[in-house]
Amino acid sequence: MLSARAAGSVFISISTVSVAESSLPCSSAVEAELREDFLKTLQCMMLSRTLEEKLGSLYRAGGRIVGGVYLGRGQEAFSAAAGIHLRWEKDVYGPLIRDQAGRIAYGEPILDTMRTYLGVVTGPMRGRDGNIHRGQPQKGYMAMISHLGSLVSVVSGALFARRLLGTLGDTVGATSIGDGGTSTGAFHEAINMAAVEKLPLVVSVANNQFAYSTPTTRQYACENLVDRAIGYGIDGHSVDGTDLLACLKVFRTAFQRARAGHGPQMVVGRLLRLGGHGEHDDASYIPDVKKHEHEGRDCLIVAQQQALDLGWATKVELDEWLKNARREVDKAQAQASKEPTPDPYRESWQALSTQRLAEGMGQ
Amino acid sequence: MSITYLEAIREAQFEALQQNPNVFLYGQDISTFGGAFKATKNLSREFPGRVFDSPISEDAMIGMAVGAAIEGARPIVEMQFADFSSVGFNQIVNQAATLFWRTNTPCPITIRLPSGGTPGSGPFHSQSMESIYAHYPGLVILTPATVEDAYWMLLESVEINDPVIFCEHKFLYYHLKSEDFGEAMPIGKARIARPGRDATIVTYSAMLHESLKAAEELRLDGYEVEVVDLRSVKPMDTDTILASVARTGRLLAVGESFPWGGVTAEIVARVSSEAFHLLDAPPMRLNSKDTPIPYHPNLWKSHRPTTGHISAALRDLLRY
Ligand SMILES: Cc1ncc(C[n+]2csc(CCOP(=O)(O)OP(=O)(O)O)c2C)c(N)n1
Ligand SMILES: [Mg+2]
Numbered sequence: 063m064l065s066a067r068a069a070g071s072v073f074i075s076i077s078t079v080s081v082a083e084s085s086l087p088c089s090s091a092v093e094a095e096l097r098e099d100f101l102k103t104l105q106c107m108m109l110s111r112t113l114e115e116k117l118g119s120l121y122r123a124g125g126r127i128v129g130g131v132y133l134g135r136g137q138e139a140f141s142a143a144a145g146i147h148l149r150w151e152k153d154v155y156g157p158l159i160r161d162q163a164g165r166i167a168y169g170e171p172i173l174d175t176m177r178t179y180l181g182v183v184t185g186p187m188r189g190r191d192g193n194i195h196r197g198q199p200q201k202g203y204m205a206m207i208s209h210l211g212s213l214v215s216v217v218s219g220a221l222f223a224r225r226l227l228g229t230l231g232d233t234v235g236a237t238s239i240g241d242g243g244t245s246t247g248a249f250h251e252a253i254n255m256a257a258v259e260k261l262p263l264v265v266s267v268a269n270n271q272f273a274y275s276t277p278t279t280r281q282y283a284c285e286n287l288v289d290r291a292i293g294y295g296i297d298g299h300s301v302d303g304t305d306l307l308a309c310l311k312v313f314r315t316a317f318q319r320a321r322a323g324h325g326p327q328m329v330v331g332r333l334l335r336l337g338g339h340g341e342h343d344d345a346s347y348i349p350d351v352k353k354h355e356h357e358g359r360d361c362l363i364v365a366q367q368q369a370l371d372l373g374w375a376t377k378v379e380l381d382e383w384l385k386n387a388r389r390e391v392d393k394a395q396a397q398a399s400k401e402p403t404p405d406p407y408r409e410s411w412q413a414l415s416t417q418r419l420a421e422g423m424g425q
Numbered sequence: 426m427s428i429t430y431l432e433a434i435r436e437a438q439f440e441a442l443q444q445n446p447n448v449f450l451y452g453q454d455i456s457t458f459g460g461a462f463k464a465t466k467n468l469s470r471e472f473p474g475r476v477f478d479s480p481i482s483e484d485a486m487i488g489m490a491v492g493a494a495i496e497g498a499r500p501i502v503e504m505q506f507a508d509f510s511s512v513g514f515n516q517i518v519n520q521a522a523t524l525f526w527r528t529n530t531p532c533p534i535t536i537r538l539p540s541g542g543t544p545g546s547g548p549f550h551s552q553s554m555e556s557i558y559a560h561y562p563g564l565v566i567l568t569p570a571t572v573e574d575a576y577w578m579l580l581e582s583v584e585i586n587d588p589v590i591f592c593e594h595k596f597l598y599y600h601l602k603s604e605d606f607g608e609a610m611p612i613g614k615a616r617i618a619r620p621g622r623d624a625t626i627v628t629y630s631a632m633l634h635e636s637l638k639a640a641e642e643l644r645l646d647g648y649e650v651e652v653v654d655l656r657s658v659k660p661m662d663t664d665t666i667l668a669s670v671a672r673t674g675r676l677l678a679v680g681e682s683f684p685w686g687g688v689t690a691e692i693v694a695r696v697s698s699e700a701f702h703l704l705d706a707p708p709m710r711l712n713s714k715d716t717p718i719p720y721h722p723n724l725w726k727s728h729r730p731t732t733g734h735i736s737a738a739l740r741d742l743l744r745y
């Protein structure tokens with residue numbers, strides 16, 4: 063799976079454990095910590111899946127959601143395993159299109175997701191931007207623009223500034239990219255720059271085998287995306303993105319190394335996008351056989367099974383968590399639905415923060 | 426003492442670094458080397474740890490400045506030439522320019538663009554990008570034409586809580602000198618560089634000096650041409666332009682960037698729609714030719730507006 067030449071210059075974590083093979087960590091303290099992380103992350107995944115199912119059905123029903131809906135189905139384990147290592151209002155996070163689970167794990171209230179999809183003014187984007195394009199940059203929570211690859215340097219810049227201003231402490235930054243996004247010049251420039259600056263940055267590469275409809279054979283010609291880490295002079299990790307336990311272990315290592323000053327960490331997860339590019343897309347171009355391959359497993363089912371097998375949760379608990387998730391999602395929907403949509407007559411129509419320099423030609 | 430336009434830019438950066446510990450400089454070859462034009466000469470020595478060489482990555486350079494600004498830093502990014510900012514275009518117009526409006530987070534970054542033509546520089550080291558960037562909401566576009574403005578406007582740029590595109594003209598770097606920095610004029614106000622009554626030229630940056638020479642030529646024919654220096658093309662001081670046209674009844678807008686659309690077209694559009702009744706002649710505009718910028722000085726001199734072109738245009742305008 064990983065080329066031999068990777069060894070030595072690159073720190074590789076090979077995590078291909080299947081559910082049956084997964085072994086408990088030796089020390090009990092480590093185990094307790096892992097167990098705690100695992101259960102927290104699993105609950106984030108369940109909440110994320112429930113929320114996204116709601117968003118999908120709202121989209122199909124039509125009426126309330128303006129614009130597209132882009133879901134992270136099948137990528138919750140990989141996304142949330144990164145997010146759980148980040149501290150809300152402390153660490154810098156620049157999530158992307160498939161990171162609903164990571165956003166929840168980081169600490170974003172799902173009410174903000176709902177508000178942004180419904181475009182109400184109470185949400186962080188106030189109807190000025192929507193769906194996945196949301197964040198609160200002042201808190202270190204970056205709001206992606208659509209242009210793939212362009213967020214990596216922004217997260218890096220925040221870390222760079224913290225180091226310069228003496229506010230970095232033990233904070234880290236994390237951001238994501240898809241297999242398609244790795245082909246952008248912006249991604250290359252930013253990773254190289256972060257490597258030169260040796261920033262505490264963790265980059266998740268979710269290789270879900272498709273970029274919209276384009277398969278990876280039309281995206282890159284290298285054997286494995288993680289090999290690129292060698293070229294950048296950064297640590298590369300590879301993980302089975304459908305396996306929550308494996309993802310948690312790999313991200314734990316990656317975040318530890320980033321915080322310890324070892325520079326950027328690239329974590330490549332192998333998985334499959336379990337759905338369309340957006341809810342408008344039936345993904346008929348994904349061959350059925352792919353869905354039956356290992357990467358086509360549903361990480362949420364795998365994780366629940368892991369929890370049961372390890373004796374970390376009971377069926378009753380899992381059911382309870384799902385019920386809680388549904389309740390939370392319904393509550394967020396009910397709340398956001400009664401909040402006001404933006405009023406063009408109250409909009410400032412000014413793009414500058416400096417009032418005196420605004421041209422005010424919007425009238 | 427005599428200070429060049431280039432020295433003014435260095436001094437302003439010195440002052441900005443001195444005044445505010447959150448200011449840092451980022452750009453290619455700007456650290457110990459002092460920059461391709463030496464606009465950051467000695468600054469890395471005077472401010473250790475605050476002047477950084479960047480990789481040749483204009484996209485990432487701007488992206489990183491945006492991230493840094495979000496964290497409270499005030500980066501000044503040097504593009505080695507304005508032309509290369511096209512590689513960072515996406516980050517400028519989509520990341521930096523939309524940040525405040527989308528997220529209510531100010532984006533105090535200053536992007537210095539060594540702009541405009543010089544003999545022998547050719548298609549890719551001569552461009553004037555102000556018109557392109559002015560098209561996008563969320564950016565402030567400054568085009569200083571004097572040593573004083575180069576100094577004060579750059580210093581003020583760093584204090585502005587929005588992305589500033591600072592278009593400094595390379596032709597003026599060494600040619601333009603002043604005894605001192607004079608007094609600061611507020612950004613957003615145009616300046617009457619030469620008063621007149623027969624026609625108005627509205628211009629900015631290096632074209633100010635070509636225009637002033639043309640106005641002087643026309644004086645020999647008995648015409649008094651008013652010359653307005655915009656200083657900032659965005660915001661554009663429409664009031665000063667209209668007041669001048671009200672005095673003269675004739676308008677010539679002069680700019681060095683390409684002719685299709687842009688700053689001069691904007692000036693003509695504003696005057697036509699807001700002061701049509703004040704005009705005694707159709708408003709005119711003069712730009713470079715609609716080709717890439719030529720390498721050889723013989724061609725280059727004909728490509729961009731010069732005193733001769735401007736005088737000829739003025740004569741047409743006054744004859745109408
Ligand atoms: C620079 C850029 N080009 C094109 C697009 C349009 N686009 C949006 S998502 C997407 C596919 C992304 O694929 P990938 O990076 O693999 O992420 P995934 O959707 O699979 O999570 C494309 C082409 C874009 N957002 N940005
Ligand atoms: Mg993909």
